[in-house]
Amino acid sequence: MSIDFRKENGIGKITFNRPEVLNSVNKEMAMAFQEALKDCEKDPAVRSVFITGAGRAFCAGQDLAEVIAADGPTLNSIVKDHYNPVISLIRNIEKPVVCAVNGVAAGAGANIALACDIIFAGTSASFIQAFSKIGLIPDSGGTFFLPRLVGFQRATALMMLGDKVKAEDALSMGMIYKMVADENLMEEALECASRLSQMPTKGLGYTKRALNFSMFNNLDDQLDVEEDLQTRAGKTYDYKEGVNAFLQKRTPLFKGE
Numbered sequence: 001m002s003i004d005f006r007k008e009n010g011i012g013k014i015t016f017n018r019p020e021v022l023n024s025v026n027k028e029m030a031m032a033f034q035e036a037l038k039d040c041e042k043d044p045a046v047r048s049v050f051i052t053g054a055g056r057a058f059c060a061g062q063d064l065a066e067v068i069a070a071d072g073p074t075l076n077s078i079v080k081d082h083y084n085p086v087i088s089l090i091r092n093i094e095k096p097v098v099c100a101v102n103g104v105a106a107g108a109g110a111n112i113a114l115a116c117d118i119i120f121a122g123t124s125a126s127f128i129q130a131f132s133k134i135g136l137i138p139d140s141g142g143t144f145f146l147p148r149l150v151g152f153q154r155a156t157a158l159m160m161l162g163d164k165v166k167a168e169d170a171l172s173m174g175m176i177y178k179m180v181a182d183e184n185l186m187e188e189a190l191e192c193a194s195r196l197s198q199m200p201t202k203g204l205g206y207t208k209r210a211l212n213f214s215m216f217n218n219l220d221d222q223l224d225v226e227e228d229l230q231t232r233a234g235k236t237y238d239y240k241e242g243v244n245a246f247l248q249k250r251t252p253l254f255k256g257e
Contacts, residue, residue: 002029004054005036010047010197010256011190012040019055024063025108027073030082037089047256048197049093050190051116052100061107061130079139083108087141090115091212094205096196100189101125101167102182111140114149114175117208118196120189121167122182127175129159148215149175200238201256206230 004015014036016023025033040046053059066072073082090097090112099116106128113119113127121127129146131138138146138159147155150173158165171179180188196204206229213225233239237257245252 001032002026003032003036005032005039007039007043007046009194010045011193012036012043012046012049014040014049014051016051016053016059018063019053019057021063022057022060022104023053023055023109024060025082026063026066027082029063030078030086034085034089037086037093040095041089041093044256046095047199047201048095048193049097050100050193051097051112052186052189053102055103057103057109058101058105058125059109059112060104061109064134075136083112083140086112087115091141091208094208095201096193096204096208098189098193098196100185101127101176102185104128106130107138108140111138111142111145114145115141118192119176120178120180120185120192121170121176122185123167123179124182125167125170125179127165127170128162130162132160132162144215146175149173198254200233200236200242200254202236202238203233206233 002018004017006013014033016029018024018029037049040049062078067075067078096118097116099113099119101113101119101121103122103124104126105113107130110127110129129138129142137143142159146158150158154173157163165173165175167176167179170176210225210229214222217225238254241254242252
């Protein structure tokens, strides 16, 4: 099974499960990943999403053996049908997506991680824009997210040179949220996903929508977005519960509604 997907305690847990090839992505895995994300999107019981890899790697990118196979998919199909829908789902699911990068995240694997909302990385993790090493360009949203995370100059160098970025350097660049000791990575990242799953899901989703708009809006347009989404958030059950809990000096019990 190329993807291990389970739903537990409000978290949709997605684990890349091809450890024998460092979780490199083939068509079966890409399609299963898409279906798991769609399930998380539509199931109201899922209030956060957690993504990681089995074994000693997060994801080594595209399975090149599939590309060179006589009956393998074309590069156009791989980008259009496999990766683009994955990145769109991660960004458009209005629920927080937490990523735990264990080991190498290369090529599309690195950019899948960068598309997530909150990224944890183990101390032995690394990120590689490996595309230039085989004459390709970064895909899976890499040319969109990486410059916004680390700056245009640094992103250009990382993409053209294909240098390996260690977790410590990824943290200092602003590429990830937190670096965690390998032995504590899953526990800490899952704790974050669990915490998010108990928070006001609608409000978090609207926050994510606002951040998506902020990627290309000017200030006036973004202020309009904030006005609209704040009005929507103010109509949710969780807003009323949060205010009542604050006034009553108690812990709120959010429902994600």
